[in-house]
Amino acid sequence: MDTLLRLEDLTMHYKTKAGWVQAIDGVSFSLDRGQSLGLVGESGCGKTSIAMSIMRLLPYNAELVKGRILMDGHDLYALSDEEVRQLRWKEVAMIFQAAMNSLNPVYSVGNQIIEAIVTHEPETSEEEARDRAESLFELVGIPKERMDHYPHEYSGGMKQRAVIAMALACNPRLIIADEPTTALDVIVQDKILREIEDIRRKINMSMIYISHDVSVIAEVSDIVGVMYAGKLLELGPCCDVFKRPKNPYTYSLMRAYPSILGEKHDLATIPGEPPNLLDPPSGCRFHPRCDWATKECREVEPPWREIAEGHYLACHNPIKTQQVKSCMQQETAKGGEGIGASFGN
Amino acid sequence: MRRYVVGRLGQVILTLLIYITLVYFLLQAMPGDITMMYLSNPKIPQAAREELRTQLGLDQSLFMQYISYMKNFFKGELGVSFSQYPKPVWDILMERLPRTFVLFLTANVLSFYIGFVLGKVIAWRRGKAIDYAATVVGITFWTAFYPLLALVVIWIFAYNLKWLPLNQFIDPRLWSTAPFTANQVFGNMVYGAAIVGVGIFCIFYYLLRGLKPSRRSHVQAWSLTAALIAVALVFAQRKGILIYIWDITRHMILPVLTLTLINFAGTMLLMRDSMLETVQEDYVMAARAKGLPDRVVRDRYAARTALLPTVTSLVLSLASSMSGGMVTETMFSWPGLGQILFTAALSNDYPLATGALAFTGIFLLIAHFVADILYAVLDPRITYTGQSGV
Amino acid sequence: MNELVPTHEIGPTSLAEPIWKIRWKLTKRSLRQNWEIFKESRIGILGIILIIAFGIFGAMWPVMINTVWDPMVYDPVVGFDPMIMHPSPPSASHLLGTDPIGRDILAQLMYSTGREFLLGVLSALITVVIGTAVGTAAAYYGGFIDTFFMRIADIILLFPFIPLLVVVGAMVKLSFLPFAIIMGVLGGFGGITIILKAQALSVSVRPYIDAARVAGGSDFHIIVSHIIPNVLPLSFLYMMFSVTSAILSEATLSFFGVLNIDMSWGMMIHTADVAGYLFDFAKYWWLWAPAGLAITLFCAAFYMVGRGLDEVVNPRLRKR
Numbered sequence A: 001m002d003t004l005l006r007l008e009d010l011t012m013h014y015k016t017k018a019g020w021v022q023a024i025d026g027v028s029f030s031l032d033r034g035q036s037l038g039l040v041g042e043s044g045c046g047k048t049s050i051a052m053s054i055m056r057l058l059p060y061n062a063e064l065v066k067g068r069i070l071m072d073g074h075d076l077y078a079l080s081d082e083e084v085r086q087l088r089w090k091e092v093a094m095i096f097q098a099a100m101n102s103l104n105p106v107y108s109v110g111n112q113i114i115e116a117i118v119t120h121e122p123e124t125s126e127e128e129a130r131d132r133a134e135s136l137f138e139l140v141g142i143p144k145e146r147m148d149h150y151p152h153e154y155s156g157g158m159k160q161r162a163v164i165a166m167a168l169a170c171n172p173r174l175i176i177a178d179e180p181t182t183a184l185d186v187i188v189q190d191k192i193l194r195e196i197e198d199i200r201r202k203i204n205m206s207m208i209y210i211s212h213d214v215s216v217i218a219e220v221s222d223i224v225g226v227m228y229a230g231k232l233l234e235l236g237p238c239c240d241v242f243k244r245p246k247n248p249y250t251y252s253l254m255r256a257y258p259s260i261l262g263e264k265h266d267l268a269t270i271p272g273e274p275p276n277l278l279d280p281p282s283g284c285r286f287h288p289r290c291d292w293a294t295k296e297c298r299e300v301e302p303p304w305r306e307i308a309e310g311h312y313l314a315c316h317n318p319i320k321t322q323q324v325k326s327c328m329q330q331e332t333a334k335g336g337e338g339i340g341a342s343f344g345n
Numbered sequence B: 001m002r003r004y005v006v007g008r009l010g011q012v013i014l015t016l017l018i019y020i021t022l023v024y025f026l027l028q029a030m031p032g033d034i035t036m037m038y039l040s041n042p043k044i045p046q047a048a049r050e051e052l053r054t055q056l057g058l059d060q061s062l063f064m065q066y067i068s069y070m071k072n073f074f075k076g077e078l079g080v081s082f083s084q085y086p087k088p089v090w091d092i093l094m095e096r097l098p099r100t101f102v103l104f105l106t107a108n109v110l111s112f113y114i115g116f117v118l119g120k121v122i123a124w125r126r127g128k129a130i131d132y133a134a135t136v137v138g139i140t141f142w143t144a145f146y147p148l149l150a151l152v153v154i155w156i157f158a159y160n161l162k163w164l165p166l167n168q169f170i171d172p173r174l175w176s177t178a179p180f181t182a183n184q185v186f187g188n189m190v191y192g193a194a195i196v197g198v199g200i201f202c203i204f205y206y207l208l209r210g211l212k213p214s215r216r217s218h219v220q221a222w223s224l225t226a227a228l229i230a231v232a233l234v235f236a237q238r239k240g241i242l243i244y245i246w247d248i249t250r251h252m253i254l255p256v257l258t259l260t261l262i263n264f265a266g267t268m269l270l271m272r273d274s275m276l277e278t279v280q281e282d283y284v285m286a287a288r289a290k291g292l293p294d295r296v297v298r299d300r301y302a303a304r305t306a307l308l309p310t311v312t313s314l315v316l317s318l319a320s321s322m323s324g325g326m327v328t329e330t331m332f333s334w335p336g337l338g339q340i341l342f343t344a345a346l347s348n349d350y351p352l353a354t355g356a357l358a359f360t361g362i363f364l365l366i367a368h369f370v371a372d373i374l375y376a377v378l379d380p381r382i383t384y385t386g387q388s389g390v
Numbered sequence C: 001m002n003e004l005v006p007t008h009e010i011g012p013t014s015l016a017e018p019i020w021k022i023r024w025k026l027t028k029r030s031l032r033q034n035w036e037i038f039k040e041s042r043i044g045i046l047g048i049i050l051i052i053a054f055g056i057f058g059a060m061w062p063v064m065i066n067t068v069w070d071p072m073v074y075d076p077v078v079g080f081d082p083m084i085m086h087p088s089p090p091s092a093s094h095l096l097g098t099d100p101i102g103r104d105i106l107a108q109l110m111y112s113t114g115r116e117f118l119l120g121v122l123s124a125l126i127t128v129v130i131g132t133a134v135g136t137a138a139a140y141y142g143g144f145i146d147t148f149f150m151r152i153a154d155i156i157l158l159f160p161f162i163p164l165l166v167v168v169g170a171m172v173k174l175s176f177l178p179f180a181i182i183m184g185v186l187g188g189f190g191g192i193t194i195i196l197k198a199q200a201l202s203v204s205v206r207p208y209i210d211a212a213r214v215a216g217g218s219d220f221h222i223i224v225s226h227i228i229p230n231v232l233p234l235s236f237l238y239m240m241f242s243v244t245s246a247i248l249s250e251a252t253l254s255f256f257g258v259l260n261i262d263m264s265w266g267m268m269i270h271t272a273d274v275a276g277y278l279f280d281f282a283k284y285w286w287l288w289a290p291a292g293l294a295i296t297l298f299c300a301a302f303y304m305v306g307r308g309l310d311e312v313v314n315p316r317l318r319k320r
């Protein structure tokens, strides 16, 4: 399979009055055509920052410290502004975290989709673009009569669908969906996710899903990356990572969401707070909250290495499968007090 | 839409009634018996006084006087001017209203447009030198001392460069042999300009609608516009009024320039602030992500929504713009409402002052009303039932 | 009663200090934070510098007239220099020249500065006090009070101030204090009420207001200690803009000679105008330029501070 997108040691910091916010630190992964990647992590760990780096839409105070983003082998940050502009939406489209607000209130929804089409395909006439927008509306399940309505006349779910239709408008090869469904209720959320997945398979598009919800990611992605405090801690095929988590953080994250393991247990929260990215902890950034942490973790940054085919990990003390099992048994016996309690930290 | 307009119209009429009442009682409450001054004015012939006394209803109670004033007001009988006796106030005001209207409209449209464009540009380049420069220059004009600004403009363009006339509405030497009165020409001029304006608007609206008008339609639109203006000018020439129109226009330029300088900065600074808020909206980021050209993002996304609060504030600043207009009229001896109000006030011409003040209010009310409707047209979220849809 | 927790157990600092001291500390801290934000605005700093400069300039008046200047010659209203022709251009004894009736321009300028401060701040203070009180009351009580004051504001917004005051002034010849009060009152019931009401409304729906109400706080107490503190920053901001409009109106009306004020920047230009010297604009520049510049700079200074404050009050304007 050919690689569509590659991040190599991407490191991006935000400059603020208080200092540098180390929002992305040494993130590497690659994504094949037609593949879907899920990025999961707590709020503030830098997921949106990665998405924005790929779109090259970083705010003025962001600085790319090192690393590259390769799209089809071309370095995105070596292109001119105009080249990037033409790449956007045509190659990489995005569904924003605040999808509800990503429609301009003063133009009709259809108009905004047609605009994207005619901007990127100058040879397409407005009528043709309109026909295409209509079929996109059908695809995402909005009656096409509503094309000329304004965003405030749409319900939240419809706006979400409209934004998805908009992302599909130019047949991009990659769509980044940043929390595409958080604002919706669970049933609609599920339905929309499945629809996106259907469409994606049909047209063999790549996708990056971003969410803090492990169950969502587990449902839709081929490979998952687990992020913590600006770093990737684990990356691998979805079933590998979630069936046999190697990084303690992956495991805690899974336990914080219901029924991924297919077993009944009480929800466990991860004790402690996510670190301050202005001054992240030394060594492994997760060590202050990690039950497996050792002296090495506090001092040495765990290297990013491949532990199995396509399965990468940054951890000094990866969990053995038995450990997980025994830990869970212990919990069931104790009535499930959470990972922190069971290891007496 | 219909209901919205009718509802607003009702409010406008109610506000107008209250306003005129206030003006009436305010001037009644002024110390010194104004009505006595009226009657003892030597300019008024003895014979007319008795008539005036009954006409003014001075023998009646204050309330009855008020009622009859209101009745007469809506019949267009505002009494007789006292400094220009026996000219009816209504006639004087009617003669002057169009001049103020044209000055006010031209200057406000111009300053709004300039302020809008500048505000948009400097907000887009926030923190750059042009932002600071435009802000400081803008604040200086905005807080400038109007009479002095007018004097400076006159001194530069009329006195030193001699490009344009010093003041007044027309050049008397030219008009002494004219077969028309200035008002006739001015009336034709206003109608002509209105027709040409609507024509240009239609041309641009029909030829350049849609998301990506072709190059050809741009050329068409501009050449049609040029043709339209040419036709209008030829028409005026055939009627023999072109030089007179030119004379009035020349006299208009400096007052319009002054009023524009006074007003543009208000819009510019508001537009800048409003736009600084909209550029942070998610849909502006989304527009960038869509790969729209920078200009499209700025104009169709950031500026288009930033326009709305700016229009609201425009409505709030109409009255102060009227104040500026009055100062400008006085400084340029532009014979409009503001100037007559000023003269009437200084010469204690009570009916004329009341009438002029009332007309200024009506004028502003209509301007408010138009701006409100404009706002409703600009913002699709207004549901025309009077509330915002969001 | 004995079951009450002794105060020292709650914490050594929290209750040992009187409540006002804690409040004062909090206020001080928030002032410092706001100053940090304000400092970022170059326009605002420029305004502050200008205001301080005007303050020093104005404060020099009593010093000068009591030490260096002979009151007979340098009195701003009745002074006269018999040694030279008037109006005389700037010279060593009259740094900015003299006006047509022989008074020193610099002395007039200095003397007026303090009065402009007084006029501006007084009328702005009246505006803001009325605006805050009415706006908060309208937001808190709603109903009739709200409708009544909002309609009044609508109508005042319709009044063109300058023409109106020209008419009134021509008939009554307002003097300094009444003028400041009229400007303040008109401003206070006008547009500012609408803006402050909107702000008060957004505060009065916050949960702690309900909490205070449930806890049995009187309306007055809630308004004064919970709503008004949250409206005050915005009031303060509009105070700056009110100063600008009061000074500009005074200058314009003085220029037209409808105010009964013995000396002000506007009066200085008025004097030059009625004596006919403004026709020879460039030659007699010292008759209008210092006063005109002072009006513009003074108003601009307050306006700039207002804009700087805007960035403090409105976080969305801050640099991204």
Ligand SMILES: Nc1ncnc2c1ncn2[C@@H]1O[C@H](COP(=O)(O)OP(=O)(O)OP(=O)(O)O)[C@@H](O)[C@H]1O
Binding pocket: A014, A015, A016, A021, A023, A041, A042, A043, A044, A045, A046, A047, A048, A049, A050, A059, A061, A097, A212, A277
């Ligand atoms: N423009 C900015 N300037 C400074 N810091 C920023 C900026 N944008 C984001 N950050 C910081 O960078 C870190 C990563 O932010 P990011 O938005 O990428 O997180 P996220 O994983 O998308 O979180 P969420 O799930 O809440 O959306 C956060 O700590 C955030 O505070």
Ligand code: SF4
Binding pocket: A247, A248, A249, A284, A285, A286, A287, A288, A290, A291, A292, A293, A294, A297, A302, A314, A315, A316, A317, A318
């Ligand atoms: S490296 Fe150490 S601290 Fe970090 S996740 Fe692995 S065990 Fe925990």
Ligand SMILES: [Mg+2]
Binding pocket: A047, A048, A049, A097, A178
């Ligand atoms: Mg995010």
